[in-house]
Amino acid sequence: MNICASPLAEHPNPLPPALALPTRTPRQRTLAVGVVGPGRVGSALLEQLRAAQPRLARDSGLDLRLCGVVASKRMWLDCDDPELNARHHSAQTWRPSDLDEFAAHVRGNEGRHALLVDCSANPAVAAHYPHWLASGIHVVTPNKLAGSGDLAQWRAIRAACTHGARFRYEATVCAGLPVVQTLRDLLDTGDRMLSIEGMFSGTLAWLYNRHDGQLPFSTLLREAHALGYTEPDPRTDLSGIDVARKLVILAREAGLPLSLEDVEVESLVPPALAALPLDAFMQRAHELDAPMAARLASAHTAGGVLRHVASLDHAGRARVRLAVLPSSHAFAHTRLTDNIVQFRTERYRDNPLLVQGPGAGPEVTAAGVFADMLRIAESLAVHA
Ligand SMILES: NC(=O)c1ccc[n+]([C@@H]2O[C@H](COP(=O)([O-])OP(=O)(O)OC[C@H]3O[C@@H](n4cnc5c(N)ncnc54)[C@H](O)[C@@H]3O)[C@@H](O)[C@H]2O)c1
Numbered sequence: 001m002n003i004c005a006s007p008l009a010e011h012p013n014p015l016p017p018a019l020a021l022p023t024r025t026p027r028q029r030t031l032a033v034g035v036v037g038p039g040r041v042g043s044a045l046l047e048q049l050r051a052a053q054p055r056l057a058r059d060s061g062l063d064l065r066l067c068g069v070v071a072s073k074r075m076w077l078d079c080d081d082p083e084l085n086a087r088h089h090s091a092q093t094w095r096p097s098d099l100d101e102f103a104a105h106v107r108g109n110e111g112r113h114a115l116l117v118d119c120s121a122n123p124a125v126a127a128h129y130p131h132w133l134a135s136g137i138h139v140v141t142p143n144k145l146a147g148s149g150d151l152a153q154w155r156a157i158r159a160a161c162t163h164g165a166r167f168r169y170e171a172t173v174c175a176g177l178p179v180v181q182t183l184r185d186l187l188d189t190g191d192r193m194l195s196i197e198g199m200f201s202g203t204l205a206w207l208y209n210r211h212d213g214q215l216p217f218s219t220l221l222r223e224a225h226a227l228g229y230t231e232p233d234p235r236t237d238l239s240g241i242d243v244a245r246k247l248v249i250l251a252r253e254a255g256l257p258l259s260l261e262d263v264e265v266e267s268l269v270p271p272a273l274a275a276l277p278l279d280a281f282m283q284r285a286h287e288l289d290a291p292m293a294a295r296l297a298s299a300h301t302a303g304g305v306l307r308h309v310a311s312l313d314h315a316g317r318a319r320v321r322l323a324v325l326p327s328s329h330a331f332a333h334t335r336l337t338d339n340i341v342q343f344r345t346e347r348y349r350d351n352p353l354l355v356q357g358p359g360a361g362p363e364v365t366a367a368g369v370f371a372d373m374l375r376i377a378e379s380l381a382v383h384a
């Protein structure tokens with residue numbers, strides 16, 4: 001058996017001498033990083049970067065250099081104080097946001113490795129990916145809008161990657177869980193996808209795990225929002241659109257040119273609440289309580305549990321719905337924000353491959369984004 005040390009895992013060796021791997025001098029690499037969208041996920045990422053920077057520099061020779069943070073109205077460029085890198089709200093030099101100026105700043109001089117992380121939920125930011133990638137800037141994102149949006153834009157992103165810059169988006173599906181990469185590995189090694197089924201919403205998993213009739217549904221929804229599980233507008237979760245986006249991302253990964261309109265989606269948002277401004281919706285969220293209590297009661301009468309499930313088959317049929325499942329079903333035995341993804345493939349035909357674990361929350365999502373950044377850093381040539 002060959003044991004190879006990961007270039008990012010060159011810790012002082014704790015093994016006994018007989019098993020010890022040879023000590024190597026880490027390759028020195030610098031990656032200039034810009035973070036777009038310092039909200040819940042973006043702020044958690046900045047904290048994780050700050051905590052990991054000294055270890056990565058020492059053990060892996062990787063200098064992840066934060067060069068800027070851009071929010072919706074203002075941006076901060078340059079900072080020589082690593083403490084300030086994380087505490088962007090108190091940074092000294094703020095100026096009005098300009099994504100082109102921001103990208104040019106992070107890209108810097110010719111030949112430097114640069115990466116932009118989009119932690120917004122903004123389509124206007126996603127629209128910049130093709131030209132960022134074409135200009136050699138790597139892009140990592142948990143934002144699902146590019147992966148599930150307009151097909152022409154998605155194709156432009158893929159085409160721009162042929163110039164050498166890389167686009168990674170693992171955290172768009174099930175936050176920090178290895179779902180996109182698992183599908184990629186199955187397909188790249190010659191397997192064929194037959195179907196993907198599962199629970200893809202951390203918010204809805206948490207809500208239906210907690211909703212037992214003791215507390216009104218709207219109270220739980222507000223708590224899920226405060227915990228950072230929901231999308232900025234929780235109706236994106238309740239309408240099934242967030243899960244439909246994840247299905248579209250997986251379908252495209254599997255070579256199926258799906259769009260959101262191709263997904264059959266059951267919305268849990270009453271029509272009267274669908275078009276309200278966010279604040280007004282949150283004030284009237286109690287209008288969800290009666291219909292949700294009725295769904296819960298009918299599930300109990302049938303001897304089952306409510307679970308938000310989604311499915312995709314090899315022909316591109318995609319569906320998102322709230323189902324009553326028997327309590328013996330595998331999806332009934334999930335906890336908290338657990339997502340579960342069942343890949344049925346030629347190789348895993350009779351006994352599907354399962355990925356399960358927490359599927360929402362700023363920390364786990366930021367960790368998924370961070371892992372994508374490290375995958376890109378692993379492949380960098382040594383220069384600049
Ligand atoms: N919260 C989760 O558990 C989770 C999990 C997986 C994926 N995601 C995705 O991560 C992204 C961020 O989620 P969040 O919960 O942190 O949302 P958030 O609302 O807390 O943060 C989004 C941030 O983006 C900023 N922003 C908006 N437009 C911008 C622009 N034009 N330029 C720069 N910044 C802009 C907002 O000001 C805000 O600070 C979303 O795309 C979401 O779908 C979230």
Ligand SMILES: N[C@@H](CCO)C(=O)O
Nearest residue numbers: 201202203230231360
């Ligand atoms: N709001 C999403 C975040 C993860 O994509 C969810 O609850 O699953």
